[in-house]
Amino acid sequence: MRTPLFLLLAASAALAQTPRPGVNYDEAKVGSDPLPDLKLTTAEEWTQKRRPEILKLFEDNVYGKTPAGIGAPKFEVTATKTDALGGLATRKFIHISLPDRPAWPGMDVMLYTPNNVKAAPCFVGLSFGGNHAVSTEPDVPLSTRWMRESKEKNIVEHHATEATRGTESSRWPLEMILKRGFAVATAYYGDIEPDHADGWKEGLRAAVSKEGANTVWKDGEWGAIGAWAWGLSRIADYLQTDPQVDGRHLAVIGHSRLGKTSLWAGAQDERFGIVISNDSGEGGAALMRRDFGETTAIITKAFPHWFTPTYKSFAGNAAACPVDAHMLIALAAPRPIYIASAGEDHWADQKGEFLSGKFASPVYALFGKKGVGVEEQPAIDTPVGDFVGYHNRTGKHDVTDYDWTQYLNFAARHWAK
Template sequence: MKTNVTTLFLIVLASFSLQAQPGINYDESKVPDYVLPELLVTQKGEMITSVRQWENVRRPELMELFSSQMYGRTPDDAGIKVRYELLTENPAALGGKATSKQVKFIFSNGKKELEALLFLLIPNGSTGKVPVFVGYNFKGNHSTLNDTTILYSKNFALVKEPGHPDWERGCQASRWSYDDIIGRGYAVATMCYHDIFPDRPGLKDYSVVSLFEGYGTGSKAPDEWQAIGAWAWGSSRIVDYLATEPVIDTDKIAIMGHSRQGKAALWAGAQDTRFKVVISNDSGEGGAALSRREYGESIARVSSIQPAWFCRAFNQYRGKEQERPIDQHELIALMAPRAVYVASAVKDQWADPKGEYLGAFYAGPVYQLYGLKGLESDEMPGIHQPIMNDVGYHIREGKHDVTRYDWLRFLDFADQHFGKR
């Protein structure tokens, strides 16, 4: 018990230290005047006035900039093979409401193999194909539900020592409103993000990155992908598997990511149009929030995290947010014409809720090109007053977390865009 108390104390202390770091601005009056990069003006200074111009000219320009200057380039994965093994199937999950499956993903480059575990819940009694939410969990599939049949993944043992509280089943069940998701007729597919890229220094050899050509050669290319790129790639591999499940409607796939996985969800959504609804929850700097506001988490802070989340080229903008050729409203615009939702929390000032809202708001002109509806005002809505346009947003009471309130709004948004109401 003493070890667990000490561990919990250190977690709380680390969290407090994160929020109280010197040099982090939490004063709205100190937000500098800034000018955002023009969303609908090409690098040659030409105005974008049509969907065709956006898709053929401006969108590729922005994808290149985010690849080369921020998230890194996703390499060709033609040499990476994936096979699946169904480990368990339980038709009486959630008290008979769902069928659960546990599927082992085996990634191979012909010389080396790595494993990941997918936990899939499918609602019982559906008469047709069902939509699905895809999202990573932070503490293992076992953390999402108090169920002794859920398997532990290999990589989790690398990041958490024996006896750590994160081994407890259901320790983050509050972040996974399975009853609500299944009750609305959605499947949900989750995987521990450590299975794709362990989020602890010194474990890159256990990440999918280590399977790709050129790994281990000492490359320091400024645009080499790192953890966020790998997590985004892994999300797409989950979609590949879901396409093999006859009951899943692959035209109705939503991705939801929280915090660092909110960043990765946006990058995954930008690259993979199979995600028809993209949801970013409390994603902050490097996610939905505008860097140029210089509020809350900074580029210097987020680009210093190890193992690295962003490519090395991003480091040049430490303390130079105003010099970036891009900002996050342009990332959100890359989802168009697919639906995108951004969520914030009042007490999560580290993630800059206003910056997250404005990131979504300033993506609006691209949605207008498609005849769709973005956020209509640069004034944030009130607490618990969600906006459900083609670009959606809410801010709720509380801290940096995923709550049942969040999930109910995500389900409302998905219902609207998947034609369920």
């Protein structure tokens, strides 16, 4: 009998904290396959030749290529509230649709901008629970889209209930962010594609495919992470038009599978001037060749829809993959990038996440910029790095105020230059 998706997802979250029999958590047993060569020469050659080569390798082997000719998005501001959060901010809802692809229901973006800033730099990310879960304001519309079953978050029969309001607000400390002078733009990732094996049939990928829900995905064609990353870029499209946002200063951010998404969005779309990965693990910031915690074999069995079909061919055969996570991190160069881990999150391989930043740092050196700046993984709660930031926070697989403090400081430091 097929295991329900919500049980698979719950098990995955639990494994982020709990050792699993048969999974390697021993540094003495990590993989020894050499990493693919970045082939460093000059900054100009990196930009003109090597970076496009690596980007294509990720398209072909990991995330798939975003199709061309999807069509121009339409933006409709559906509501504006100028005294949101007790007067601290202006809140807007923007519906993004594709007039040429009416089968896609579109996505609803929630944008908070601080009222004391003329044009604010903006953090852009997708949420797991919907806009109503991010904000504690009771007048935020309740999402009607498919969601993962969760007793903890009061999601019943795959739909949100009134009791789900604010359940993700600890991961999005809106007042903290706004008081530092930054805006926040977010949307529910399930608006783009519901996160289950057949979710694409009701989401963006079917709507833009000639075969629709009958599509058979081939090697090199995009998975859900590619679709979610496309959605982040459409939010950026809108933000370029909003006078309350500084469209030159956009930071893309994501946690866990959405951390993988933020890395891929940042790799493809250089309008994201800062890229932030929070506990993204395998298929994200963690080096796949280490085989520590979650592996390619595990993730492609549990969540094959996230990736292009090619990726599963590297299960148990990481040496055959022409890329690894340090190359994904390097695709952000010379833009600042921040990688965060959590001390209890062995499933996501904290050291593997640090090492990807370390081994990407020589690319930043081509541009005269300093990367992580240290040889060894730093002590817990000790942020390091300049253009490649890193910390390993006390606690579990989550996003906390500690994480956000580092991201806000990182953005303020780089955008003040």
